[in-house]
Amino acid sequence: MCDARTYSYTLPTFALSRSASSAPDSSFRLSQEDFHHVNGLLSFYKGTHNFHNFTRGKLSDDPSAHRHIYRISCSEPFVRHGVEFARVVITGQSFMLHQIRKMLALIIAVVKGAATPELLPQSVQGKKINLPLAPALGLVLECTHFDSHNRRCLSSQSTRTVTWEEFLPAVEAFREEKIMPVIIEGELRDLSISSWLQQISEYTFFSI
Numbered sequence: 001m002c003d004a005r006t007y008s009y010t011l012p013t014f015a016l017s018r019s020a021s022s023a024p025d026s027s028f029r030l031s032q033e034d035f036h037h038v039n040g041l042l043s044f045y046k047g048t049h050n051f052h053n054f055t056r057g058k059l060s061d062d063p064s065a066h067r068h069i070y071r072i073s074c075s076e077p078f079v080r081h082g083v084e085f086a087r088v089v090i091t092g093q094s095f096m097l098h099q100i101r102k103m104l105a106l107i108i109a110v111v112k113g114a115a116t117p118e119l120l121p122q123s124v125q126g127k128k129i130n131l132p133l134a135p136a137l138g139l140v141l142e143c144t145h146f147d148s149h150n151r152r153c154l155s156s157q158s159t160r161t162v163t164w165e166e167f168l169p170a171v172e173a174f175r176e177e178k179i180m181p182v183i184i185e186g187e188l189r190d191l192s193i194s195s196w197l198q199q200i201s202e203y204t205f206f207s208i
Contacts, residue, residue: 002144003084003092003146003161004091004092004147005092005094005141005143005144005145006089006094006142006143006144006145007140007141007142008090008093009101009104009138010085010087010140010180010183010184011104011134012024012084013028013029013077013084013085014028014030014037015111015112016086016111017030017031017034017111018029018034018113018201019034022193022197023191023192023194024188024191028083028084029084030077030084030086031078035077038074038111039073041107041110042107043072043073044072045069045072045103046071047065048068048069049066049067049124050065050066050124050125051055051065051067051096051099051124052125053102053124053128053129054099054102055096055098056097056147058096060125061126065096066203067093067095068097069091069121070093071090071091072088073089074086075089079182080186081185083188085131085184085187091145091163100139101133101136101139102131102132102134103135104134105200106119106120106123106131106132108134109200109203112197112200113202114200115141115203119205129205129206130203130206132196132200133166135193135196137186137187137190138173138183140179143171146161146162146163149161150163
């Protein structure tokens with residue numbers, strides 16, 4: 001009965017800057033220009049696209065590769081342990097294996113100049129393109145949505161709706177106390193984004 005899902009991906013903001021280095025820097029802060037640039041690139045994904053290149057084992061003519069994205073945006077940055085981070089929040093009807101990590105990897109590749117902006121529309125067309133896979137650490141399932149089910153319940157005067165509003169304070173507290181420290185401290189310790197960015201500059205998007 002779930003008809004949409006919301007995920008978030010938390011990452012250090014130097015990965016979203018056209019000019020920043022690929023390592024944590026306590027003095028770095030994402031500029032408003034880069035912030036708006038990233039959100040502009042992310043907006044490309046809104047709507048229905050053929051995401052066959054964003055998973056594995058899907059051909060371009062497979063109808064199940066078409067997925068609908070309702071919302072996607074980068075939130076205002078925040079600072080933890082002196083390093084600036086941001087969360088990209090995405091709501092879609094459904095997602096395939098690795099889809100979100102590849103979606104964000106392509107955006108970062110474009111921001112960093114490892115891929116051209118033209119690769120975004122090309123990636124959802126028929127041609128096979130090799131897309132990198134962003135590290136898994138920052139990806140979190142935030143919420144499941146049951147809007148269609150709830151509307152049916154209301155129309156039939158049933159009380160068996162599925163809503164989360166009353167639990168949101170507890171959800172926010174759990175994220176901040178239990179999940180975010182694992183992501184932030186794990187990233188600062190293992191430097192997964194930094195290591196991954198060093199590989200992106202030499203990535204081959206098109207098979208020879």
